[in-house]
Amino acid sequence: MTSGFPRGLNVRAAPFVIMVLLVTFLTVTSGPAYSTEKDGQGAVNGETTHTAVTAGILAPHTPINIASDVDFADQGWPGNGTEAAPYVIEGLNITSTEVCINISSVTVRFEIRDCFISSPDTSLNDGIYIDGGDYCSISGCIVQSHLSGFHLNDSLKCKLTGNNARGNSESGFYLYYSGFPTLTNNTATGNSGSGFYLDFCTALCTLAGNNATGNSGNGFYLNHCGSSMLTNNTATGNAIDGFVLYIHGGNVLSDNTANGNAVNGFYLEKWLYGDSTLTDNTATGNSEYGVLLGPNSSGDVIFLNVIGPNGVANARDRGSANKWDDDVSLGNYWSDYNGTGVYPIPGTAGSVDRFPSSIEPSINHPTDMEYEEGSTGHSINWTPSCLHPDRYEVYRNDSLIASSDWDGSDITVSVDGFTAGTYSYTIMVLDVNGYFATDAVIVTVQASTTTGFDPMILLVVAGVGAVIVVIILAIGLRKRKV
Template identity: 35%
Template structure:
């Protein structure tokens, strides 16, 4: 069955959810809105499995999504929860998927997983929440990747109470009021790779629990965090891949290993430098008006490419996401004159580079429509034949 395109509202004293699933399987809810000062959840899913929730909006509820009591294999895609008691709470939910959801400005945590196994949390955004952006408590074997966590009231990502064997990769923890990542309470054997951890008020990663051990960190970027970029008071945590790849530290001196703060005495043996944006310099271009096949190709480079803009005579004519590939701009059809094209690229930290190419368009000297070569050849042939006829006639007349 499917519920779609519904609007739910009720007095705040009811204490009930807008949508309740009790022991339901194979249901679907899409494009619905729960918008009221309610005492209950927007969506309560209990003992229910294999359900799908797509593009729903929850505003000003006690909770957004509350998934409890062994509700397994549910999928949440592109839902939004704002100004509610919490965003998305999963408890005892295994094999579920959270993809492309938003939790913003909630007076709780954006995403909270408790006793979850094999859950996938991908491409979600958690911003402006009062507590954690993402919280894992007693969670095992989950994948947390490509999520954005910014400007939350406490840490961006929290792992506690024996959260083990999880993989966190390509996430961004930026401008949170405490740590980027807070790891404590016997949380061990987790892997953190290719995360961006920047502008957080305290430590980038705070691993201050002596009982959290055997975690691995490499290819992460630590940039301008308020406390130490990382603190390790645990045991046997590894800050590189053991072979050649460590992390980027903005306060690295450039010589030898990077020493991690804390009592563990940990080191990153292979710290790396990031490449700030650079652009090659293509030659200026000139072509005759009316001709085609003209373009500018730039090959910018950066460790963390983000976006680009192209300006023609100081007006933006193209922009978008830059993934590190070449940028090509077609310049056919310009009027005669000199045209300035400027490319600006930016990386994930706001560093920029730019290059300018001038395109000169020369007016067509013929000043009119061109004549096909076949017509010219035919005209010449006809003209020559006419001359021969006239000469023959003149000689004939003279002979008479």
């Protein structure tokens, strides 16, 4: 057995081959030293969807402590701290029970991107802690197994985008005295506190496209946060409420979903700063109430929401002067509305939704029809109504003849071309939540009353005619002989 260079390889060429292999290796490994995974959230308001890193090929790093502006340059972080070229901390894997990225008392601009933060044991410290870091940006990071995943204190106008906080012993995202924040497409899963906890953030908080699932506290908890916008966020399977606004006012909640939370879907308590508005939200499958207004809530406006079914009741109003419709013609969609009159809201406030609608789809009933066999131009036109249409099915005498996605528009089915008989056409329209409505139309095809031409008649007529001609000719011949 021999060793050395492969057979056929010139020994003199070995240095060249080694150099080529070395260059190839450096080329392959000179790319970004981290891998990414999709964060599962869709882009909101035209923003590019960020990705959250995995622990993959990130560069290992010890905990980072920055206590002044000069520390960024002294530690060698790229950038110069301006808006055009912020300092950047990027692509790191930091595993420690300490605060893994700790930045305080700075005035320069900085960004933290695509970092994986974890702890080998239960940590009593936050994963990423920012104190006095105005205009900071954190994107594409994962923080797990710490106290709070992301903790911002006294930091104004910060942006958190596409991050993931999971399995932390308190809140996933905790912002304290940090006004005007923007949180977009972040995920908080399985944290022991709330998914998102904004405390005394004063005003103009923007939360869009975030997801809070399976947290042991609330999905979203906003305390003393007025004039805020919550859009397209989802709270599912949290151990308390989906969304809580406490000492609130002037907030707008639209297109949010609270589903399967252990207490309430939306809980609003104590008016401040102005009226809040809930519109186009969905609250289903929560164990107590879909929407609960506490005893100090006043002046809130709730309409065009899909509410129900929920456990105890779909809603409860213990406040005063709250409105459950738009004061003109639009109320909410209720799973238990019987289709008649107003919808009374349980609770001491005595509120009513004056313009309620049913969640379930509805459909008209075209009149049964008859037509004569052989005629054409006959069809059934249904005009269903549905808040969130999904699909429809059409049956003829219990056999499925059409099935398609449905966008809420009219549905027309041709019934031409059948022989005499009776046919039952049944339609079922379904919404995205599985609610459905059906209708049946009877089509009777009558036998034709128009007598068709029988070829045998022509043969008989021709035969008779031929006999007559023969007889006439015979008589003529006889007369000639006479």
